[in-house]
Amino acid sequence: MERKEFVERAVRIVRRAAEFNENAKRKGLLALEGDIDADKLARRDIFEYGMRLFVDGTDLETLQKILSNLVAHETDEDAKRLKRMQCEAALGVWAGENTRVLSIKLLGFMKDSEKEDVDSRLFEDEGVWV
Numbered sequence: 001m002e003r004k005e006f007v008e009r010a011v012r013i014v015r016r017a018a019e020f021n022e023n024a025k026r027k028g029l030l031a032l033e034g035d036i037d038a039d040k041l042a043r044r045d046i047f048e049y050g051m052r053l054f055v056d057g058t059d060l061e062t063l064q065k066i067l068s069n070l071v072a073h074e075t076d077e078d079a080k081r082l083k084r085m086q087c088e089a090a091l092g093v094w095a096g097e098n099t100r101v102l103s104i105k106l107l108g109f110m111k112d113s114e115k116e117d118v119d120s121r122l123f124e125d126e127g128v129w130v
Contacts (some may be wrong), residue, residue: 050090
């Protein structure tokens with residue numbers, strides 16, 4: 001995967017996690033159900049899958065096992081890092097983490113050289129950039 005594509009996908013993961021996290025805090029758990037992307041869920045997108053399980057009331061241990069199994073099947077290293085990001089994003093929303101802290105944690109999956117490509121303006125409007 002090219003660096004630019006990786007960075008774009010990573011930024012989308014952080015934004016999506018921040019959106020879900022804020023909605024969960026403001027509107028409550030059941031409000032997230034309408035935000036789950038059915039197309040991504042059908043493709044077993046780990047974040048959407050995790051959010052579906054979260055809304056369904058899945059306990060943390062079961063959620064971790066299911067998402068970890070989905071990540072384990074990925075063979076491409078960059079794709080695996082993105083899936084790990086999605087897994088951590090879902091678990092962070094489940095735990096009700098502070099949105100800024102969750103964003104920092106997710107950006108930690110990026111290499112320093114990739115972080116250089118992330119323009120802070122991408123996050124200023126969402127209030128998740130540090």
